[in-house]
Amino acid sequence: MDTRRTRGSGPDLAAVARLLADGTRAAFCLALLDGRAWTATELARHVGVAPSTATEHLHALVRGDLLAEERQGRHRYVRLAGPQVAELIEGLGALAPGGGPAPRTLSAAGRRQALAHARTCYDHLAGTVGVAITDAMIERRLLDQDHGLALTPAGADWLAELGVTVPSGTRRPSVRSCLDWTERRPHLAGTVGAALCRHALDTGWVTRVGTTRALVVTGSGRESLQRHLGLADETLVGSGGAAAA
Amino acid sequence: MDTRRTRGSGPDLAAVARLLADGTRAAFCLALLDGRAWTATELARHVGVAPSTATEHLHALVRGDLLAEERQGRHRYVRLAGPQVAELIEGLGALAPGGGPAPRTLSAAGRRQALAHARTCYDHLAGTVGVAITDAMIERRLLDQDHGLALTPAGADWLAELGVTVPSGTRRPSVRSCLDWTERRPHLAGTVGAALCRHALDTGWVTRVGTTRALVVTGSGRESLQRHLGLADETLVGSGGAAAA
DNA sequence: GGGACACTTCGGCCGCCGCCGAAGCGTCCG
DNA sequence: CGGACGCTTCGGCGGCGGCCGAAGTGTCCC
Numbered sequence: 445m446d447t448r449r450t451r452g453s454g455p456d457l458a459a460v461a462r463l464l465a466d467g468t469r470a471a472f473c474l475a476l477l478d479g480r481a482w483t484a485t486e487l488a489r490h491v492g493v494a495p496s497t498a499t500e501h502l503h504a505l506v507r508g509d510l511l512a513e514e515r516q517g518r519h520r521y522v523r524l525a526g527p528q529v530a531e532l533i534e535g536l537g538a539l540a541p542g543g544g545p546a547p548r549t550l551s552a553a554g555r556r557q558a559l560a561h562a563r564t565c566y567d568h569l570a571g572t573v574g575v576a577i578t579d580a581m582i583e584r585r586l587l588d589q590d591h592g593l594a595l596t597p598a599g600a601d602w603l604a605e606l607g608v609t610v611p612s613g614t615r616r617p618s619v620r621s622c623l624d625w626t627e628r629r630p631h632l633a634g635t636v637g638a639a640l641c642r643h644a645l646d647t648g649w650v651t652r653v654g655t656t657r658a659l660v661v662t663g664s665g666r667e668s669l670q671r672h673l674g675l676a677d678e679t680l681v682g683s684g685g686a687a688a689a
Numbered sequence: 690m691d692t693r694r695t696r697g698s699g700p701d702l703a704a705v706a707r708l709l710a711d712g713t714r715a716a717f718c719l720a721l722l723d724g725r726a727w728t729a730t731e732l733a734r735h736v737g738v739a740p741s742t743a744t745e746h747l748h749a750l751v752r753g754d755l756l757a758e759e760r761q762g763r764h765r766y767v768r769l770a771g772p773q774v775a776e777l778i779e780g781l782g783a784l785a786p787g788g789g790p791a792p793r794t795l796s797a798a799g800r801r802q803a804l805a806h807a808r809t810c811y812d813h814l815a816g817t818v819g820v821a822i823t824d825a826m827i828e829r830r831l832l833d834q835d836h837g838l839a840l841t842p843a844g845a846d847w848l849a850e851l852g853v854t855v856p857s858g859t860r861r862p863s864v865r866s867c868l869d870w871t872e873r874r875p876h877l878a879g880t881v882g883a884a885l886c887r888h889a890l891d892t893g894w895v896t897r898v899g900t901t902r903a904l905v906v907t908g909s910g911r912e913s914l915q916r917h918l919g920l921a922d923e924t925l926v927g928s929g930g931a932a933a934a
Numbered sequence: 935g936g937g938a939c940a941c942t943t944c945g946g947c948c949g950c951c952g953c954c955g956a957a958g959c960g961t962c963c964g
Numbered sequence: 965c966g967g968a969c970g971c972t973t974c975g976g977c978g979g980c981g982g983c984c985g986a987a988g989t990g991t992c993c994c
Contacts, residue, residue: 455785457715457778464706466952474702485970494954499972501952509784518961518970532784533702535777539754540700592862592879594839617837617866630860634837711982730940739984744942746982763940763991 463508464536468493469501473510473524473533478657479567481514481521527616530566531633538623558658560626561682562650565657568637569644570624572679573661577640578632580673587632593621595636603636606672610639708753709781713738714746718755718769718778723902724812726759726766772861775811776878783868803903805871806927807895810902813882814889815869817924818906822885823877825918832877838866840881848881851917855884 464470471491476482482490488498502522505511510529514521524530562573569577581587586599595603595618603610610618620634632640644650649665652658661669661680669675709715716736721727727735733743747767750756757770769775807818814822826832831844840848840863848855855863865879877885889895894910897903906914906925914920 455782457719457781457785458710458712460781460785461706461709461715465703465710467703468952470702470706483970484972493952495971496955496973497953503972520971528780528784532777532780535773535780536702536705537700539773539777540702540705590857590863592860592864612835614837618835619837621860621862713982728940729942738982740941741943741985742983748942765941 460508460510463505463510464533466501468497469505472498472501472505473529474537475657476511476522476524477530477533477566478564479524479530481523483519483521487522524566527566527638531620531622534565534622534633558653558656558682562659562661563657564641564652564659565622565624565631565633568622568631568633568641569650569659570622570631571626571659573650573659574631575624575627575629576675576679577669577673578630580675581632584673587619593619593630593632595619602672603639606643608639608643610635705753705755708750708755709778711746713742714750717743717746717750718774719782720902721756721767721769722775722778722811723809724769724775726768728764728766732767769811772811772883776865776867779810779867779878803898803901803927807904807906808902809886809897809904810867810869810876810878813867813876813878813886814895814904815867815876816871816904818895818904819876820869820872820874821920821924822914822918823875825920826877829918832864838864838875838877840864847917848884851888853884853888855880 464473468491472487475487475490484498484502485495487502488495491498493501502511502513502520506513506522509525511522512525514523524533560571562569562571564570565574568574578587581599582589584598584602585596586602588594588596588599614635617634619632619636621630622633622637623629624631631637644665645652647664647668648662649668650659650661653660660682666677666680669680670677709718713736717732720732720735729743729747730740732747733740736743738746747756747758747765751758751767754770755774756767759766759768769778805816807814807816809815810819813819823832826844827834829843829847830841831847833839833841833844859880862879864877864881866875867878867882868874869876876882889910890897892909892913893907894913895904895906898905905927911922911925914925915922
């Protein structure tokens with residue numbers, strides 16, 4: 445744990461990594477991957493630590509620019525500081541062990557199943573459904589993956605027809621592949637993935653389950669995804685009941 | 690430091706992050722970002738710890754799949770386990786504080802200057818020269834950045850003319866933007882960046898400085914980069930002498 | 935075979951950091 | 965205005981983990 449001596453040149457990797465090196469802080473970040481703002485107590489209860497402990501951790505994460513905070517009355521809302529942070533966390537998750545099976549408790553298993561089916565991953569869609577959408581887009585030549593993922597001209601047209609507008613001129617990649625830690629397969633991220641997710645929520649293709657990151661595909665969503673991408677109903681319907689909040 | 694209780698679902702972010710959360714291990718990884726294999730003692734001397742300490746750290750990093758090792762005789766060579774790891778480290782570096790100025794010692798300043806001018810960043814080119822190449826490619830419409838970076842058809846032709854072959858069909862993005870921690874600006878990474886870097890080394894456009902990641906542009910390199918990309922001589926010649934190994 | 939050298943294992947020391955509970959603000963609401 | 969509630973600060977405890985040096989193992993080379 446040596447930060448005293450600054451080791452020559454270069455950025456202080458360890459400082460950032462140390463923020464994520466704690467189970468509690470990592471759990472906070474994982475929860476915040478849903479892209480929304482949580483209050484301090486919500487997070488504390490979510491991971492099972494005392495409020496005082498949560499406060500300290502959140503302080504550290506905010507100081508380290510991983511989280512942004514916003515104070516409203518007696519609440520303190522925190523969210524991920526930006527897409528860069530979300531990508532970092534996903535990148536870490538992709539290399540991490542234990543993304544695989546083996547949940548401990550029954551309720552954890554249910555939660556896991558709901559998440560595995562469909563969820564938001566920061567600002568885009570993930571889980572079985574997210575991967576299925578990505579696969580279908582590739583199959584229909586809306587996306588191209590000769591090396592790396594890219595939007596084809598047909599894909600751009602398709603998005604326009606849906607009425608999905610993708611912000612342009614940003615630094616952020618339009619199409620990025622994000623490794624799914626339940627499916628262990630890549631799904632669509634980047635500005636296109638974000639725009640598509642927003643569209644899906646706005647038009648009611650999917651809705652959130654309680655306060656979690658989990659999503660369910662609505663009736664109209666099933667119909668639309670069937671029509672636009674030819675997705676089968678089986679993949680769109682979660683195999684279990686919705687789980688505890 | 691709580692790994693006992695597995696916090697619900699999801700990958701164990703903290704396990705990976707903890708590997709990079711130590712100054713010594715982080716320094717190892719930063720050094721290995723040159724994409725080459727180092728021996729254990731080289732690394733130990735590089736960051737100033739006892740060999741026994743280095744051994745333990747390397748063990749942890751290998752066990753955690755961040756490094757790959759290869760044993761040759763009485764040497765143990767380690768290198769980054771893959772591009773994913775390199776990207777993770779770069780991503781961490783981009784968010785880290787202190788990537789900016791303020792070197793402590795004189796020799797560190799010289800080393801820093803050499804690195805700032807031109808260096809390898811895992812398997813592609815970085816530093817002033819790397820950024821200049823990227824900028825020139827964008828200006829000449831070989832790369833397009835309406836949102837995110839992409840190779841244009843003209844860019845593909847240009848590479849073919851140079852005799853640069855880019856491996857296809859990999860998962861890795863062909864073009865990726867990598868944030869430069871000296872320039873604080875993006876430069877070309879991904880399979881195209883790697884292929885171009887390999888070409889530059891193979892054809893002698895650039896050569897390594899001693900055993901560091903630093904590079905110098907050779908005479909023929911200057912001539913080629915001038916002809917193919919219109920780069921000015923000033924940007925290609927380092928402003929300081931080559932520094933200590 | 936013997937000596938140099940790269941690496942490893944082990945034991946012991948020390949400091950950091952995460953945890954909690956108690957107590958202290960500030961905000962909201964009746 | 966008082967009580968509930970969200971958040972914060974502080975002190976104290978405990979354990980993890982990084983550091984080193986000394987001693988051991990394997991490899992190379994003379």
